[in-house]
Amino acid sequence: MTRKFYIETHGCQMNVHDSEKAASVLQGLGYEPSTEPSAADLVVLNTCMVREKAARKVYSRINEIKRRTPDAAHQKRDRLFAVMGCVAQAEAARIFDKCSDVRLVLGTQSIGSFPSLLEQVDQGFPRAIDVRLSKHADFLDISPAERTRPHVAFITITEGCNKFCSFCIVPFTRGRERSRSPQTIVDEARGLCQAGYREVHLLGQNVNSYGLSGNYGARGEAGQRGDEITFAELLARVATESGIERIKYTTSYPRDFTRDIVKVMDEHPNLCEWVHLPAQSGSDRILRAMRRGYSRKDYNERIDWIKSAKKDISITGDIIVGFPGETEDDFNETLSLVAEVGYDSLYIFKYSPRPRTPAASYTDSVPEEKKTERFLKLDELQSRIQLERYARLVGRDVEVLVEGLSIRSDNDHMGHTRCNKVINFPKCDSKMGDIIRVKVEEARPHSLYGRVV
Ligand code: 5AD
Numbered sequence: 001m002t003r004k005f006y007i008e009t010h011g012c013q014m015n016v017h018d019s020e021k022a023a024s025v026l027q028g029l030g031y032e033p034s035t036e037p038s039a040a041d042l043v044v045l046n047t048c049m050v051r052e053k054a055a056r057k058v059y060s061r062i063n064e065i066k067r068r069t070p071d072a073a074h075q076k077r078d079r080l081f082a083v084m085g086c087v088a089q090a091e092a093a094r095i096f097d098k099c100s101d102v103r104l105v106l107g108t109q110s111i112g113s114f115p116s117l118l119e120q121v122d123q124g125f126p127r128a129i130d131v132r133l134s135k136h137a138d139f140l141d142i143s144p145a146e147r148t149r150p151h152v153a154f155i156t157i158t159e160g161c162n163k164f165c166s167f168c169i170v171p172f173t174r175g176r177e178r179s180r181s182p183q184t185i186v187d188e189a190r191g192l193c194q195a196g197y198r199e200v201h202l203l204g205q206n207v208n209s210y211g212l213s214g215n216y217g218a219r220g221e222a223g224q225r226g227d228e229i230t231f232a233e234l235l236a237r238v239a240t241e242s243g244i245e246r247i248k249y250t251t252s253y254p255r256d257f258t259r260d261i262v263k264v265m266d267e268h269p270n271l272c273e274w275v276h277l278p279a280q281s282g283s284d285r286i287l288r289a290m291r292r293g294y295s296r297k298d299y300n301e302r303i304d305w306i307k308s309a310k311k312d313i314s315i316t317g318d319i320i321v322g323f324p325g326e327t328e329d330d331f332n333e334t335l336s337l338v339a340e341v342g343y344d345s346l347y348i349f350k351y352s353p354r355p356r357t358p359a360a361s362y363t364d365s366v367p368e369e370k371k372t373e374r375f376l377k378l379d380e381l382q383s384r385i386q387l388e389r390y391a392r393l394v395g396r397d398v399e400v401l402v403e404g405l406s407i408r409s410d411n412d413h414m415g416h417t418r419c420n421k422v423i424n425f426p427k428c429d430s431k432m433g434d435i436i437r438v439k440v441e442e443a444r445p446h447s448l449y450g451r452v453v
């Protein structure tokens with residue numbers, strides 16, 4: 001009987017894409033995908049470590065899956081639990097101690113080790129683990145069949161991070177920054193276009209530093225040291241050479257965000273009007289403690305470049321509240337920054353200390369209630385701003401990629417605008433994957449509503 005796998009993904013886009021890669025590897029081994037953990041012989045949890053809450057979830061999820069699955073359904077067959085992603089990287093073999101059901105642990109650069117690890121277990125080893133990190137880790141290829149959104153594809157352009165922001169665990173879980181060669185990226189985008197994809201997202205922890213680390217990671221790739229190009233140049237190449245109609249990218253980093261990125265966005269119609277540029281805080285004092293390497297003034301300068309573009313570019317961001325030592329004054333600076341920028345959407349996080357990071361040893365912590373109070377206050381401000389930002393689109397025609405049924409109503413379809421907002425509209429003749437024009441009629445808190453024109 002064919003063996004089945006189930007993958008559950010927590011965390012960021014990078015993880016979503018890693019799950020696609022894992023699915024691709026497992027299908028290559030003859031496994032079939034399953035949407036039900038109870039029907040699977042191999043249950044894979046792809047985990048996130050960025051915040052404490054997300055990390056704790058792994059163990060509770062495994063127990064939950066076990067509890068929900070009728071014993072008889074899986075006891076005959078030997079069901080395997082595998083943990084991959086950032087928690088796997090950070091906790092490594094400790095996962096086996098914390099949860100005896102887990103038999104496979106794969107770090108962030110070890111998705112390609114699935115075959116050998118599964119073989120070890122097949123041969124009777126109770127556990128198998130690979131959490132090696134290398135400066136030259138290969139970038140895995142993926143077959144289109146495993147992509148989770150039928151008309152939108154993710155393309156990794158950089159992996160890892162060299163920034164070491166004082167709160168962040170990513171440099172420890174995803175290793176040093178590596179860039180994929182420009183030719184491989186362009187080829188992948190072109191292949192996706194030929195396979196019918198309409199939109200690609202170029203992914204990396206810090207896409208703007210593309211090529212800067214001088215470290216083209218994958219062995220045997222076309223590009224080698226010496227032919228590094230900047231992120232702006234990469235964008236231009238993908239825009240002109242791939243044929244893809246909509247190109248988005250995430251995540252940007254203020255210190256490495258250059259003016260020519262905006263210029264290139266203006267020059268190429270297929271570069272979409274969206275920049276995700278996390279500020280993390282509006283206070284210079286806190287930005288220094290976070291080791292972000294830019295001031296509020298520097299950040300605002302980048303926002304001004306984006307706002308003065310010919311295109312009407314949406315700006316989204318991330319903010320951490322309650323970083324150690326954050327005073328009421330610091331927090332007020334964050335409120336004023338958020339009001340000044342006018343984000344189209346904002347991810348707000350309560351600070352949580354992460355193992356091995358410098359900030360974890362900072363003492364003057366903000367009490368939990370204070371963090372919650374600040375979170376709510378900022379969230380309320382952002383909700384007001386967001387509604388205004390969305391309302392300004394009412395009456396306008398926007399370009400929408402039709403992606404599926406609306407979550408709320410079977411009578412509606414949903415898609416994303418070029419500026420990455422969700423928009424719902426009554427079902428029409430258009431097919432999934434069509435790019436259509438929709439007139440915005442209503443602004444809702446997290447989405448738009450419109451009618452096809
Ligand atoms: N505590 C809270 N939020 C964090 N982030 C990263 N590390 C932490 C942490 N220790 C947030 C940042 C980052 C986003 C992906 O997660 O805002 O941009």
Ligand code: SF4
Binds near residue numbers: 161162168169253
């Ligand atoms: Fe983490 Fe900073 Fe790197 Fe972003 S830039 S992944 S916040 S260390």
